Amino acid sequence: MAGKRAEISQIRKGPWKAEEDEVLIYHVKKYGPRDWSSIRSKGLLQRTGKSCRLRWVNKLRPNLKNGCKFTAEEERVVIELQGQFGNKWAKIATYLPGRTDNDVKNFWSSRQKRLARILQNSGTPSHSKPLKIKKEVPDFHDVSTLEAPESCSSMAEESNPMGQSCSSYIENSEGIKMEQLTDAKNPHLYTIDANIAQLEFLSRGKNPYAEAQPQIMFPQIPQPQSYLTLSLESQDLLAKFEDPYFSQVFASMDVPELGCGHVGQPFLEPVRNRGLGPREGTDNPVTPDTFFDDFPADMFDHMEPLPSPSQ
DNA sequence: AACGTCACCAACCGCCAGAGC
């Protein structure tokens, strides 16, 4: 007994085993997603309460889009909300059904690294390695179908008390509308950052219209949480549990679009309604030429020419 | 085929705030 206690008192770290997941799921089924520390105190797992909570939130919770790459819409939502809220990943995640703060954080981190590489490569083109591009091509059809531009609004200013940035939309020479963030301190950096996805896309040298869809899919922001429903998978999970708590907590949720690979489901209100929208009527319109003038001249040296829509 | 680089992901760590005593 004492030996078992000593064993239990050891805190286990590292990857979770399926058995541990089962125990954790059972605990949540029985007591709900709370009292995490009691899991260890009861000797159910050798994990800390924090670890249990994290595992549940990030991996075991129903409705998670585990293993699904961020869709173009989700990427856009993150980019926009990051500009609005800063690194408030938990808050941003509430606008992305099925995504956790960890997902958003990881996504942004990867994105920032890519940005850094792009900037670095653009600065030293002659002796640096070309940007490594993955073969996967994300859906950018929404990027090419964004609404008409509008000037930065006061709301953008409110959301950034420092008055650092706001976003707008410009159209490149291929007729592709792009979101543009501007920064009082470093407009060049923000402009590049806001368009990293497009840059990556350009750098891939793929035909952007091959998978394009004509329909404009403008994101809309749902009420966090309350719009959740059960995916088929989680409904299966639910079916296994007759616990009233699960029914109470999850059965009322409603998010039919949570399936993997779902593309085109709105997440945000139309950007113009939230003050980050089109630039129509601005005093300082950004033309395709002026936009690309913001980039280092050699930035696209390693990129293939963008094919025309007819190709 | 081997190696290096990169992207992605899971998990941990430290800090902070709130609740309970």
Next chain:
DNA sequence: TGCTCTGGCGGTTGGTGACGT
């Protein structure tokens, strides 16, 4: 009022697989 505990959040790190050379 102060201490402790717990949960939440953001930052960071390490592992792994994919890809390029």
